[in-house]
Amino acid sequence: MRATTFHGVGDIRVEDVPDSQILAPTDAIVRVTKAGICGSDLHFLHYGDALGMTPGLRLGHEFVGVVEEVGSEVTGLVVGDRVVAPFAFSDNTCACCTLDVQSSCAQGGIFGSPFWGEHAGGQVEGGQAEALRVPQASGTLVKIPNSLASAENDSKVLPLGDVLSTGYHAAVNAGVGPGSTAVVIGDGAVGLSGVISATLLGAERIIHVGHHADRLEIGRAAGATDSINGKEQDVVATVLEMTDGLGADGAVETISSNGTIEQAINVTRPGGHVGIVGMSHFFEEASGQPYAVAFMKNVALHPGVCPSRHYIPGLLKDLEAGKMDPSVVFTHDLALDDAPEGYRIMDQRVDGSIKVALTPGS
Amino acid sequence: MRATTFHGVGDIRVEDVPDSQILAPTDAIVRVTKAGICGSDLHFLHYGDALGMTPGLRLGHEFVGVVEEVGSEVTGLVVGDRVVAPFAFSDNTCACCTLDVQSSCAQGGIFGSPFWGEHAGGQVEGGQAEALRVPQASGTLVKIPNSLASAENDSKVLPLGDVLSTGYHAAVNAGVGPGSTAVVIGDGAVGLSGVISATLLGAERIIHVGHHADRLEIGRAAGATDSINGKEQDVVATVLEMTDGLGADGAVETISSNGTIEQAINVTRPGGHVGIVGMSHFFEEASGQPYAVAFMKNVALHPGVCPSRHYIPGLLKDLEAGKMDPSVVFTHDLALDDAPEGYRIMDQRVDGSIKVALTPGS
Numbered sequence: 001m002r003a004t005t006f007h008g009v010g011d012i013r014v015e016d017v018p019d020s021q022i023l024a025p026t027d028a029i030v031r032v033t034k035a036g037i038c039g040s041d042l043h044f045l046h047y048g049d050a051l052g053m054t055p056g057l058r059l060g061h062e063f064v065g066v067v068e069e070v071g072s073e074v075t076g077l078v079v080g081d082r083v084v085a086p087f088a089f090s091d092n093t094c095a096c097c098t099l100d101v102q103s104s105c106a107q108g109g110i111f112g113s114p115f116w117g118e119h120a121g122g123q124v125e126g127g128q129a130e131a132l133r134v135p136q137a138s139g140t141l142v143k144i145p146n147s148l149a150s151a152e153n154d155s156k157v158l159p160l161g162d163v164l165s166t167g168y169h170a171a172v173n174a175g176v177g178p179g180s181t182a183v184v185i186g187d188g189a190v191g192l193s194g195v196i197s198a199t200l201l202g203a204e205r206i207i208h209v210g211h212h213a214d215r216l217e218i219g220r221a222a223g224a225t226d227s228i229n230g231k232e233q234d235v236v237a238t239v240l241e242m243t244d245g246l247g248a249d250g251a252v253e254t255i256s257s258n259g260t261i262e263q264a265i266n267v268t269r270p271g272g273h274v275g276i277v278g279m280s281h282f283f284e285e286a287s288g289q290p291y292a293v294a295f296m297k298n299v300a301l302h303p304g305v306c307p308s309r310h311y312i313p314g315l316l317k318d319l320e321a322g323k324m325d326p327s328v329v330f331t332h333d334l335a336l337d338d339a340p341e342g343y344r345i346m347d348q349r350v351d352g353s354i355k356v357a358l359t360p361g362s
Numbered sequence: 363m364r365a366t367t368f369h370g371v372g373d374i375r376v377e378d379v380p381d382s383q384i385l386a387p388t389d390a391i392v393r394v395t396k397a398g399i400c401g402s403d404l405h406f407l408h409y410g411d412a413l414g415m416t417p418g419l420r421l422g423h424e425f426v427g428v429v430e431e432v433g434s435e436v437t438g439l440v441v442g443d444r445v446v447a448p449f450a451f452s453d454n455t456c457a458c459c460t461l462d463v464q465s466s467c468a469q470g471g472i473f474g475s476p477f478w479g480e481h482a483g484g485q486v487e488g489g490q491a492e493a494l495r496v497p498q499a500s501g502t503l504v505k506i507p508n509s510l511a512s513a514e515n516d517s518k519v520l521p522l523g524d525v526l527s528t529g530y531h532a533a534v535n536a537g538v539g540p541g542s543t544a545v546v547i548g549d550g551a552v553g554l555s556g557v558i559s560a561t562l563l564g565a566e567r568i569i570h571v572g573h574h575a576d577r578l579e580i581g582r583a584a585g586a587t588d589s590i591n592g593k594e595q596d597v598v599a600t601v602l603e604m605t606d607g608l609g610a611d612g613a614v615e616t617i618s619s620n621g622t623i624e625q626a627i628n629v630t631r632p633g634g635h636v637g638i639v640g641m642s643h644f645f646e647e648a649s650g651q652p653y654a655v656a657f658m659k660n661v662a663l664h665p666g667v668c669p670s671r672h673y674i675p676g677l678l679k680d681l682e683a684g685k686m687d688p689s690v691v692f693t694h695d696l697a698l699d700d701a702p703e704g705y706r707i708m709d710q711r712v713d714g715s716i717k718v719a720l721t722p723g724s
Contacts, residue, residue: 002722004701012702036692037704037718045705059701060720084678086670095608096632102671104632128701130722142674147682155695155719159688160677163717165670168677173664189691189717196686200677214714218690246457261663268661270458270466276665291665298666299630301623302535303638303657308448308527309464312504315522315530315562316446320509324558326521328580329551330398333517339366339421339490340374342399343407352576355525355551356399357517358422360364360492 003129006057009049017058020125020133025073026091028137030083034154035128036062038087038162039188040279058117060128061087062162064144064154067137074137082149083141085127085134087162088114092139101298107136159193166277167193167254171201173275173300174250178202183239183267184224186254187215190277192222194252199223207242209235209263239267247272256280256291271307329355336360365491368419371411379420382487382495387435388453390499392445396516397490398424400449400524401550402641420479422490423449424524426506426516429499436499444511445503447489447496449524450476454501463660469498521555528639529555529616533563535637535662536612540564545601545629546586548616549577552639554584556614561585569604571597571625601629609634618642618653633669691717698722 003017020029038061044053067081077083090097090105097105108114117126125132134140144157167190176182180203184194187210198206199222208224210216216227228238240247247269253260256278264274276295294301318324331354334342342356365379382391400423406415429443439445452459452467459467470476479488487494496502506519529552538544542565546556549572560568561584570586572578578589590600602609609631615622618640626636638657656663680686693716696704704718 002698004698004720012705014699014701032722035698035720035722037701037708037720039708039717041705042709045709084674086674087668088670090669090671092671095606097671099631099633100669100672101633102669103667104669128698128720130698140671142671142678145678145682148678154721155689155692156681156687157678158719159691160674160681161670162668163691164688165673165677166668168673169666169668169670173666192691192716193688196688196690200680200685212714215716218716222686222690244457256665262655265656265659265661265663268659269461270659270661271461271463272659273662273664274656276663277668293624294627294636295665296667297627297630297632297634298664298669299627299632300635300662300664300666301627301638302635302660302662303618303653304531304535304660304662305465305657306449306524306528306531306639307462307464307466307660308450308523308531309452309454309459309502309504310462311527311530312446312448312522315527316504316507316510316519318562319518319522320507323562324584325518326526326555326558327517328558328584329521329525329554330517333396336364336366336397336490336492337376339376339399343374343403346399346401347404347407352574354554354577354580355401357520358366358397358399358490359516360394360397 001130004059004126006044006048006053006059007055009046012045012059020131022069022071023133024135025071026136026138027071028067028074028077028134028141029069029131030065030134031068031131032063032065032127032129033151034064034158035060036158036162037128038062039190043279058126058129060126061116062158063127064158068131070137076138077141077143082144084144084157084161085141087116089116089135089140090114091136097139104297163189164193164196166190167252168197168200170194170252170254170275170277171197173273174252175273176201176203176250176252179204180250181205181243181248182250182252183207183209183248184252184254185209185260185264186278187212187219188254190254192219194254195219195222195224198252207239207248235263236266250274254278330357331355333357333359335362363492366421366488368406368410368415368421369417371408374407374421382493384431384433385495386497387433388498388500389433390429390436390439390496390503391431391493392427392496393430393493394425394427394489394491395513396426396520397422398520398524400424401552405641420488420491422488423478424520425489426520430493432499438500439503439505444506446506446519446523447503449478451478451497451502452476453498459501466659525551526555526558528552529614530559530562532556532614532616532637532639533559535635536614537635538563538565538612538614541566542612543567543605543610544612544614545569545571545610546614546616547571547622547626548640549574549581550616552616554581556616557581557584557586560614569601569610597625598628612636616640692719693717695719695721697724
């Protein structure tokens with residue numbers, strides 16, 4: 001059968017490969033009816049050697065198709081079912097799957113990579129092919145409902161496996177919901193998916209930022225209420241002007257270079273959220289920050305100076321109820337006139353100091 | 363009256379200053395009964411010149427005291443009330459305050475700094491003094507309930523204005539709740555406050571990470587169920603071992619150097635959260651990432667590869683309901699054997715390409 005394979009940077013081929021076979025009782029064989037080329041595949045095109053990809057590796061992690069064969073332990077699927085696959089396979093029963101983080105399924109090793117083809121060192125086949133073996137088929141594959149289970153709907157269903165759900169994930173992580181104002185940064189396939197997702201999640205205002213007039217037009221047709229062409233307008237100033245100086249409730253950031261992450265932070269209101277789903281931080285910049293690890297694990301980072309005024313009334317109730325003794329942080333209590341000595345004690349950690357109080361009039 | 367003032371790096375003094383006066387009808391004058399020296403004050407001690415602080419600037423943003431005088435528009439407070447102040451003043455009515463981000467109150471200019479003394483260029487007085495003028499007194503000050511309104515309880519109430527609420531904010535942002543496993547990184551006053559806060563929020567397991575045996579002992583007394591001395595043990599390996607290889611639900615990160623943020627990410631389970639409240643990224647490292655902006659605005663960053671398997675079933679329902687057409691992302695549809703050309707078309711953006719589909723057998 002025919003399959004797309006990697007043979008070095010810039011060298012992608014379609015060649016004959018052995019027919020796919022069931023290797024484990026949890027496997028299924030899927031005949032592919034439509035596959036996608038992903039923006040992340042272009043990273044393999046450019047950086048495959050550096051990523052340790054070897055000649056002959058199978059490519060493709062976006063596909064829909066028809067089940068041709070199932071292993072003896074596969075449940076919920078029968079031969080002939082039309083199915084869509086996510087870009088990571090998953091058993092849907094491990095600790096991470098149960099926590100809805102199927103991208104970290106233990107089948108890829110915890111914090112590993114349960115990905116198709118290129119990511120998995122060749123032991124797992126790729127979807128840009130006539131067929132492939134699907135591990136953990138019961139957990140991985142989703143049966144397409146009858147009303148959509150036809151070749152003519154494949155191009156609508158295919159994006160759900162990666163690009164659309166990725167845009168949706170970013171919108172969820174950006175806190176987009178009914179009535180929100182959302183900024184979507186990027187006019188590629190994920191950016192457009194972010195616009196679609198923001199409409200699905202009920203955003204009231206969707207400000208789409210891109211560099212291409214034709215793509216921004218597609219974004220408007222998909223639900224964007226406003227567009228900003230970053231080649232022609234100052235993105236941050238324009239968003240702030242559109243939002244009474246406050247910023248949007250959330251930013252759906254689909255590029256993820258240092259520059260676009262910074263832009264996303266600057267267009268978001270205080271207390272808002274930025275969903276980051278691009279991969280530029282992996283390949284194109286030495287960011288000096290561990291975004292890549294947080295990205296693979298879906299660990300959210302909440303930096304924030306404390307709005308103490310918000311918490312004090314509740315904490316006073318806890319204190320009244322005797323639930324804590326926060327004074328344990330004080331190791332010293334000095335007269336106000338001893339403040340310089342207090343600074344020295346804290347700074348040099350004199351006598352195991354943790355924190356110094358000053359009492360005027362003492 | 364006496365007040366603590368800045369006179370250059372390493373030069374903190376207590377000197378006579380003019381008595382505080384009501385300048386606006388929303389002001390109050392508070393006689394300070396106890397003030398704190400904050401870890402962030404040490405940053406001013408070391409970096410004040412670089413931060414633009416000029417000689418004579420008032421210091422101190424943690425204080426409790428008694429109301430001595432109120433302006434004509436102050437409501438909810440009377441002379442004699444014992445009060446605690448947050449480390450930022452706020453009107454509690456602006457857009458950011460209404461969104462519970464009082465640290466970004468418009469009184470400091472949106473995204474500005476409604477902070478005491480040192481931060482505000484000297485127009486606002488500091489709390490390490492016998493007394494000070496409090497702007498926006500009705501919104502800023504919180505009356506201490508009668509059962510705690512006495513000098514002997516000042517050292518319990520004082521931490522609520524900054525260090526305790528900061529630890530609490532980090533724990534909230536780390537998603538700590540009933541039954542959680544939380545890691546608290548840091549054994550300074552904020553780290554200990556993080557331990558106290560995790561207990562208040564109902565964490566089942568609190569793993570406290572520090573470098574000082576005596577402080578870790580205070581942490582255990584305050585509710586930590588486990589301690590790790592980072593000088594003696596590998597923090598990440600130990601946490602993973604304690605959590606069946608998965609990691610904790612959330613990390614309360616109170617130092618915020620690049621190293622401790624990375625450590626926090628590595629001890630957190632997939633899908634977990636890291637609350638970041640330290641300030642090292644401001645002063646001690648050129649991080650190359652805009653944490654400082656996100657920190658001041660409380661903008662959460664959610665990097666994350668999509669767990670598509672989680673979203674596909676719901677998105678199939680939206681697709682069946684005709685709520686979207688995700689196929690708008692495809693500009694080209696080629697035969698499988700044309701995959702190399704498809705990569706080229708996407709990579710070089712031929713004919714305005716956005717995304718390419720491959721259809722085996724076409």
